[in-house]
Amino acid sequence: MIHQRKCPIETVIHVIGGKWKSMILWNLTESTKRFGDLEKLIPDASQKMLAQHLRELEQEGVIERTVYPTIPPKVEYSLSEYGRTLLPVTEMMCAWGDNHNERKREDPAS
Amino acid sequence: MIHQRKCPIETVIHVIGGKWKSMILWNLTESTKRFGDLEKLIPDASQKMLAQHLRELEQEGVIERTVYPTIPPKVEYSLSEYGRTLLPVTEMMCAWGDNHNERKREDPAS
DNA sequence: CAGAATCCAGTTAGATACTG
DNA sequence: CAGTATCTAACTGGATTCTG
Numbered sequence: 001m002i003h004q005r006k007c008p009i010e011t012v013i014h015v016i017g018g019k020w021k022s023m024i025l026w027n028l029t030e031s032t033k034r035f036g037d038l039e040k041l042i043p044d045a046s047q048k049m050l051a052q053h054l055r056e057l058e059q060e061g062v063i064e065r066t067v068y069p070t071i072p073p074k075v076e077y078s079l080s081e082y083g084r085t086l087l088p089v090t091e092m093m094c095a096w097g098d099n100h101n102e103r104k105r106e107d108p109a110s
Numbered sequence: 111m112i113h114q115r116k117c118p119i120e121t122v123i124h125v126i127g128g129k130w131k132s133m134i135l136w137n138l139t140e141s142t143k144r145f146g147d148l149e150k151l152i153p154d155a156s157q158k159m160l161a162q163h164l165r166e167l168e169q170e171g172v173i174e175r176t177v178y179p180t181i182p183p184k185v186e187y188s189l190s191e192y193g194r195t196l197l198p199v200t201e202m203m204c205a206w207g208d209n210h211n212e213r214k215r216e217d218p219a220s
Numbered sequence: 221c222a223g224a225a226t227c228c229a230g231t232t233a234g235a236t237a238c239t240g
Numbered sequence: 241c242a243g244t245a246t247c248t249a250a251c252t253g254g255a256t257t258c259t260g
Contacts, residue, residue, distance in 0.1 A: 008207025009132035009200055015210065017127050019253075022119035035222050046254050051223060060210075072221040073260080089206050090119055096199045097118025100125065100170075129233075145242050156234055161243060182241040183240085 012089065015060050018053045020045040025079065025090065028063060032078040062086060122199065125170050128163050130155040135189065135200065138173060142188040172196060 016022055020042055027033060027041050038050055045053075054077060057063040062083035068074040126132055130152055137143055137151050148160055155163075164187060167173040172193035178184040 006211060007132055007136070008204040008211060009126070009136075011207035011210055012203040013123060013127050013132070016119070017123050022117055022123070026117070026119075039222095047223075048225095048255090049253065052253095061213075067222095070221095071260090073223085075222060085209075086206065089202050092199050092202050093122040094118040096196065097121035099195075100121055101116060101118060103171075149242095157243070158235090158245095159233065162233095177242095180241095181240095183243085185242060 015057075015062065016086065016090065018056065020049055021053050021057060022090070024050075024053060024057065024077075025062070025083070025086065028077060028079045028083075029087065032076045035075050035077070038077065057083075125167075125172065126196065126200065128166065130159060131163050131167060132200070134160075134163060134167065134187075135172070135193070135196065138187060138189045138193075139197065142186045145185050145187070148187065167193075 016025060023042050023045070024038060027038060033041070035050070035054075038054075039045075039047065042050065054063065054065070058065050062080055064078050064080045064083075066076045066078070068076070126135060133152050133155070134148060137148060143151070145160070145164075148164075149155075149157065152160065164173065164175070168175050172190055174188050174190045174193075176186045176188070178186070
């Protein structure tokens with residue numbers, strides 16, 4: 001089974017490419033959020049998908065999960081130090097994506 | 111139906127995030143390739159997926175398709191001028207992805 | 221509050237066969 | 241050579257219900 005190492009672009013897509021992951025990261029760049037906050041901020045994402053994506057992002061090390069053992073429970077999510085290394089990448093993607101959306105708006109036929 | 115404009119990160123992922131799209135772009139950065147070349151270069155992609163992704167990339171304007179009306183037919187794919195504007199983005203993604211893969215190799219438990 | 225579990229629908233990808 | 245067509249398998253995402 002000789003195959004090349006995983007394409008690093010696919011690695012990035014795997015980390016941030018889930019349906020709601022970029023939205024989650026976006027909402028965590030400014031400040032820590034609780035699970036319920038994220039539900040309100042991303043109302044189209046189901047509870048299940050939100051929880052699933054948060055777990056995956058945590059596993060990759062880009063976000064941190066802090067549990068306060070109170071009743072009722074309180075869980076906070078934040079971008080980790082490591083996660084912040086993604087910001088220059090996502091900013092570049094945003095710039096290109098914005099431009100691309102603009103381009104399609106001008107000439108949808110292209 | 112008030113909803114925000116499409117997240118530009120998702121735009122980028124839509125353009126280059128297909129299962130084999132980054133491989134296709136990678137293989138076209140250096141030189142023009144024929145359909146059969148790409149099949150050999152990306153053996154795990156089925157003919158169908160290859161054709162489908164090539165059509166999508168062409169629609170987004172990042173690659174160009176040139177048909178030589180010979181027998182047998184000859185079709186060449188190349189990165190368009192516009193497609194080359196993606197290169198700085200994919201390079202950054204590669205850099206982060208490489209680093210991330212390395213990080214996981216060192217500490218798979220993280 | 222912050223989820224886990226279950227079930228179901230829709231989308232996506234692969235295998236195979238066929239064609240101009 | 242460079243695809244298309246068809247069928248099927250796998251995966252993804254959503255709705256709903258339940259719990260410490």
